[in-house]
Amino acid sequence: MSKNVITMIKKELTRFFTDRRMLFSLILPGLLIYVLYSFMGNITSRMIEVDEDYEYQVYMVQEPQELEGLRLNENYDISLKTETLTKDEWMKKLENKELDLVILYEAEFYNKMLNYTVGSGDAPMVEIYYNSTKNESSELYNYYVGSLSYMESQLSNKFDINRSTDVKYDLASEDDMSIQMITALLPFLLLTFLFSGAMSVASESIAGEKERGTFATLLITPTKKSEIALGKIISLSIITLVSAASSFTGLMLSLPKLMSGSDFSISMYGFGTYALLFTVIISTVLIYVVLLALVSAYAKSIKEAGALAVPLMILNMLVGISSMIGPSTAKTVLYLIPVYNSVQSIISILSLEVNMMNLAITIATNFVFVAVGVVLLTKMFNSERIMFNK
Amino acid sequence: MKTLLEVKALVKTFNLSKKQQRIQKTKEKKKVAVNDLSFQAYEGEIYGLLGPNGAGKTTTLRILAGLIKADQGEAIVDGVSVTKNPDLVHSKIGFLTSELKLEDFFTPNYLYDYFSELHHVDKQVAKTRKEELFSKFGIDEFREVKVAELSTGMKQKVSLVISIVHNPNIIIFDEPTNGLDIITAKIVTDFLIELKKEGKTLILSTHIFSLVEKLCDRVGIIIDGKMAYEGYVSDINKESSLEDLFFNLYETSRGESHE
Numbered sequence: 001m002s003k004n005v006i007t008m009i010k011k012e013l014t015r016f017f018t019d020r021r022m023l024f025s026l027i028l029p030g031l032l033i034y035v036l037y038s039f040m041g042n043i044t045s046r047m048i049e050v051d052e053d054y055e056y057q058v059y060m061v062q063e064p065q066e067l068e069g070l071r072l073n074e075n076y077d078i079s080l081k082t083e084t085l086t087k088d089e090w091m092k093k094l095e096n097k098e099l100d101l102v103i104l105y106e107a108e109f110y111n112k113m114l115n116y117t118v119g120s121g122d123a124p125m126v127e128i129y130y131n132s133t134k135n136e137s138s139e140l141y142n143y144y145v146g147s148l149s150y151m152e153s154q155l156s157n158k159f160d161i162n163r164s165t166d167v168k169y170d171l172a173s174e175d176d177m178s179i180q181m182i183t184a185l186l187p188f189l190l191l192t193f194l195f196s197g198a199m200s201v202a203s204e205s206i207a208g209e210k211e212r213g214t215f216a217t218l219l220i221t222p223t224k225k226s227e228i229a230l231g232k233i234i235s236l237s238i239i240t241l242v243s244a245a246s247s248f249t250g251l252m253l254s255l256p257k258l259m260s261g262s263d264f265s266i267s268m269y270g271f272g273t274y275a276l277l278f279t280v281i282i283s284t285v286l287i288y289v290v291l292l293a294l295v296s297a298y299a300k301s302i303k304e305a306g307a308l309a310v311p312l313m314i315l316n317m318l319v320g321i322s323s324m325i326g327p328s329t330a331k332t333v334l335y336l337i338p339v340y341n342s343v344q345s346i347i348s349i350l351s352l353e354v355n356m357m358n359l360a361i362t363i364a365t366n367f368v369f370v371a372v373g374v375v376l377l378t379k380m381f382n383s384e385r386i387m388f389n390k
Numbered sequence: 391m392k393t394l395l396e397v398k399a400l401v402k403t404f405n406l407s408k409k410q411q412r413i414q415k416t417k418e419k420k421k422v423a424v425n426d427l428s429f430q431a432y433e434g435e436i437y438g439l440l441g442p443n444g445a446g447k448t449t450t451l452r453i454l455a456g457l458i459k460a461d462q463g464e465a466i467v468d469g470v471s472v473t474k475n476p477d478l479v480h481s482k483i484g485f486l487t488s489e490l491k492l493e494d495f496f497t498p499n500y501l502y503d504y505f506s507e508l509h510h511v512d513k514q515v516a517k518t519r520k521e522e523l524f525s526k527f528g529i530d531e532f533r534e535v536k537v538a539e540l541s542t543g544m545k546q547k548v549s550l551v552i553s554i555v556h557n558p559n560i561i562i563f564d565e566p567t568n569g570l571d572i573i574t575a576k577i578v579t580d581f582l583i584e585l586k587k588e589g590k591t592l593i594l595s596t597h598i599f600s601l602v603e604k605l606c607d608r609v610g611i612i613i614d615g616k617m618a619y620e621g622y623v624s625d626i627n628k629e630s631s632l633e634d635l636f637f638n639l640y641e642t643s644r645g646e647s648h649e
Contacts, residue, residue, distance in 0.1 A: 007507040015495055213491035217552075220455050220490065221508040222481040384458040 004223045008231030009238070012205060016239050025200065026239065029193065030246030037254035044258075050139050055079050058140070059090050060103045064110035070147050076140065094129055100137040102129040103144065113155070175268040179351055181259060182266070187323035187346040189251055190244075191339070194281065195316045197243030198288040199309050201236050206296035207305035210387070225381040229293075229374050236289045237282070244281060268352065276349045276359065283366035284342040288316075290373030297380040297387075323347055335361040338369045394560050394591040395431040395454070400424050400463035402449050402615075423449040424460070425615035431560070431608075436582065436592040438606035438623070440599070440636065446615035447595040448487070451564050454593070455485045467560060481509060486553040487564035494538035498529050498548045501537070502555060509556035516555065523551045527577065543574035550578065554585075561585060562593045567601065579605060599633045611636055613643045 016022045059081040063071070071078050081099070093099040104127040106112065112124035126148065130141035162169045172180075209215040218228060256264050292309055299305035316339060323343050335341040341362040348354050380386050402424040411417065424446040431437040441447050452458045454465050456476030465472040467479045492501055502524075506516035524530045527547040532540060537548065546569070554561060563582070567575040582592060582605055594606060602609050603623060609632070611619040618639045626632050 003510070004508055007504065011504050014500075015493070019495060209493075212494070213489055214493045216457060217490040217492065218508075219457060220480055220483075220485045221505065222477045222510070223508050224477055388452075388458060 002227055004227045005231045005234070008223070008228065009235040012232065012235030013238065015205075016201065016235075022204075026197070026243045027246050029197070029243065030248070030250035033193075033247055033250035034254045037251070038257040041254070041257035041259065047135065050136050053077070054136055056100045056136060056140050057081065057098065058101045058103065059085055059093070059099055060105075062105040062107055062109065063103070064105060066110045067105075070144065073143070076143060078140075091129070094131050094137075097131055097134045097137070100130070100134065101140045101144065103127070104129075174265060178259075178265050178268065181264060182255070183347045183350045184324050185255075186251070186350060187343045188317070188320035190248065190281070190346065191284070191316055191320035191343065193247035193251075194240065194244045194285055195288050195313055197247070198236065198240040198285065198292050199306070199313065201239045201243070202289060202292035202296050203299070203302045203305035203309070205232060205236055206293055207299045207302045210297075210299075211301045215387070219381070219387070226374070226378040228381055229377040233286070233289050233293060233370070233374060233377070236293065237285050240285045240289060241282065244285065248281075269350075273349060273352065276354060277346065279363060280342055280345045280349065280359070283363045283370075284339065286370045287338050287342075287366050287373075290370050290377070293377055294373060294380065297377060319343055332358055332361065336365050338366055341365060391432040391435075393430050394433050394468050395437075395593065396464075396466040397427060397429050397450070397454070398464045398466070400427040400450065400453060400460045400465065402446075402453060402458070402460050423615050424453070427463070427612070427615065427617055429610045429617060429620060431591050431593055433559075433591055434586065434589045435607040436586050436594055436605050438602040438609040439593065439595040439612060440597065440602055440609055440632075441595075441612035442597065442640065445612045447612055448489075448564060449615075450612070451485070451487065451562050451593070451595055454562055455483065456480060481556060482558055482560060484554040484556070484558040484561040485564075486550055486562070486566055488568055489564070490549070490553075492537045492545065492549055492552065495536060497534045497536055498524070498540075498551070499533040501548070501552055505552050506555045511556055519555070519557065523554075526581070527551055543570050546570055547574065547577070550581070558590075560591045560593070562595075564595045565597075566594070567596075567598070599631075599636065603627065603632055611639055613640060618643060 016026070054077065056076055056078045058071070058078050060071075071080070085093070090099060090102050094102060106124045106126065109124050109126060116123050128141060128144055131137040132141075206215075209218070219225075252266060255266065291312060292305075295308045295312070296305040299308055319339050320343060322340070323346070335344065335358045341358075345359050345362045348358065401422070403420050403422050406414065406416070406419055406421050410421075411419070414421070427446070427450060429437070439447050439450065449458070453460050454467070454472060456472050456479050459473060468482045470478050470482065472479050496504070499520075502520050503516065506513075506520070511519075524533060527550070529544070529548060529551065532544055532548075537545060540548065546566075550566070566578055566582070570578065579601070582594070585592060586605075592605075594601070596602060606623050608620065608622050609626070610617055619635065623632065626635055
């Protein structure tokens with residue numbers, strides 16, 4: 001690497017890492033992601049979880065003695081309202097969330113149920129009222145409906161499905177389930193963070209310098225245009241990687257909190273996984289920086305660069321969304337498509353099913369694309385129409 | 391006398407956008423900014439380029455600095471073709487124009503070191519020269535102040551110092567005293583005289599007659615991209631003033647263009 005390229009990289013890094021505003025904008029996304037996702041996870045778990053010590057308030061009419069066992073389940077601390085309430089009264093209490101459940105059994109429900117045969121008229125009825133906006137109400141409703149439905153199916157039992165409670169019928173491991181969640185979510189988020197990180201620094205460094213007239217000052221030094229292009233791309237890539245590292249760390253730390261309630265873990269990933277992931281991320285960052293540097297060099301201002309980058313951002317998000325479809329079945333030839341190949345490679349790495357040939361094609365393709373981009377950027381820096389046309 | 395700068399039959403044409411056509415009230419799609427322009431500058435002289443706004447002075451200087459390319463013709467700087475080897479030319483010239491800005495975020499001290507490195511100036515030489523120039527221009531006490539916080543005059547002085555970090559033999563100044571207060575303008579003009587005494591060749595583009603009369607050995611008057619007059623300033627002042635000569639040429643060119 002030439003001395004001029006190193007000088008330029010040093011200057012660009014000094015620019016970004018000694019400017020508090022810039023540094024803040026690089027580190028902030030990771031912090032925000034962590035806080036936001038942790039908060040979302042916390043809220044979600046609060047929405048579905050019920051306090052262990054909670055005492056359910058239930059109003060029951062004509063409860064058959066034989067079904068009292070349902071109410072005495074040790075998992076649910078149920079307090080039965082003993083006073084007699086009119087329909088209006090218990091409806092109001094349910095609406096006001098003072099009651100969690102109202103169960104109205106038909107008179108002689110249990111006997112009628114035992115004597116009932118299909119086609120002998122109306123089946124005995126039990127009505128269960130609840131308020132779905134209260135977690136505790138929904139929770140107890142689901143318990144009663146589930147229990148009663150199970151009892152009904154037992155009465156006419158002809159066969160069993162998955163009878164044993166000791167056998168694990170779903171053979172997916174906890175790791176597999178975590179991987180499924182991660183591969184659906186992470187590639188999309190990662191691509192979005194990388195792109196938005198590159199977008200802000202590239203437009204500032206290239207379109208911003210053009211706009212402020214400082215780029216022309218650089219052009220009258222003996223520095224070659226190719227050195228300027230290389231210096232910009234390398235320094236912007238380093239800055240974008242720092243931004244991406246911040247976002248990635250925030251994301252990985254907050255994922256277990258976001259997924260709270262499920263058996264989520266990232267312990268199956270070792271150093272090798274992260275190393276491979278980092279390699280793909282570097283090649284992807286370089287592509288983004290090159291693309292956005294070309295856009296920024298073409299634009300007359302930061303504002304115009306931002307506007308021109310929007311279609312690329314949408315395209316990037318669409319490619320990122322493809323990760324949500326599921327595990328990669330992409331043919332090898334598709335690994336020649338930049339960014340798409342990165343998504344597929346990230347999925348395969350996170351799925352712990354890396355195809356080294358596809359990975360090598362991805363990285364090689366991305367680097368070829370970057371080399372072509374550097375040549376194009378050099379040509380643009382040489383073009384007076386692009387650099388001086390105001 | 392050794393010729394350090396040779397401009398041979400330069401032609402530069404720009405395409406006009408519809409907006410530019412409207413502003414310039416013309417239906418022509420192209421504008422000839424520089425039209426068959428030739429001149430030479432010798433070692434140790436100050437050559438003035440005088441002309442009204444839009445005459446083609448800045449375009450000519452941009453071509454000399456290798457920022458844009460001429461459609462035709464050639465510019466040779468100290469034996470090196472600007473078209474063929476612009477990077478080498480950049481190491482031989484200093485270029486100061488209000489179009490070229492310094493990054494607001496950095497300090498004069500940082501920028502001096504940065505541009506010295508890009509010009510491959512030896513670190514010790516750069517340091518000595520920096521102290522000398524910073525002291526001469528009163529930049530010392532502002533060396534660690536960000537450019538954004540400097541006054542217009544101080545920014546111009548920093549720009550001037552940075553344009554010559556590599557101690558070039560040919561220095562191109564485009565309106566070097568524009569926007570400066572009288573004290574800073576005096577410091578700059580005195581420095582230009584000092585550079586001439588050191589044997590540097592200076593190309594000075596301006597529209598201030600007194601500046602040309604005070605500083606320049608020879609002057610080229612550009613009107614509508616063409617060299618309307620070229621000669622020694624001392625010869626002009628024997629017969630009439632530079633101002634009278636300029637307006638005579640200008641009126642003549644207006645008359646020709648209206649015929």
